[in-house]
Amino acid sequence: MxxxxxxxxxxxxxxxxxxxxxxxxxxxxxxxxxxxxxxxADDQDVATIIREQRPTQGLTRLERVRVAQGLTQLGLPADEIARILTVTPRTVYRWRARDRQPAA
Ligand SMILES: [Zn+2]
Structure with missing residues (x-):
């Protein structure tokens, strides 16, 4: 290998x-x-992935967070978002929890 x-x-x-x-x-x-x-983040890529909901690799970290936000707003379950972003559901929950934090 x-x-x-x-x-x-x-x-x-x-x-x-x-x-x-x-x-x-x-x-x-x-x-x-x-x-x-x-x-x-490439906004075009982010929008496309949110629309197509296809498993995608090679995204920047910010892109993944943006896609997760977009998919969350569409009501997708964390498991599904995790599959699309090829991350663990735990990661999705972590991002969501952070999004709920008030801005510093
Ligand atoms: Zn390498």
Whole structure:
């Protein structure tokens, strides 16, 4: 099994790629494997995923949170949102709980 070429990345490379899916996606989308996007979201992608409700990988963290918010507003159960975002239901509950916190 080949590993992702990024130093210290423990993830196996994606099929026929030199990088794991996340790093491959970052390179393809941002030109930078270390691009971490806690603050960046593609609104178009977010809207599409909320509309199509298809399991999706490679989203930025903020995008996943936005999609979870959008799907929550549509009344989707946490289990379903977790499946679409390929995260655990526990993560969805955590995001929801944080959304309920009053703004600091
Ligand atoms: Zn990697």
């Amino acid at each position: 080949r590993h992702c070429r990024i130093t210290d990345c423990p993830t196996p490379a994606a099929k026929r790629r030199h990088f794991c899916y996340r790093h491959y996606h970052r390179i393809r989308r941002h030109g930078d494997p270390h691009f971490t996007t806690w603050t960046v």
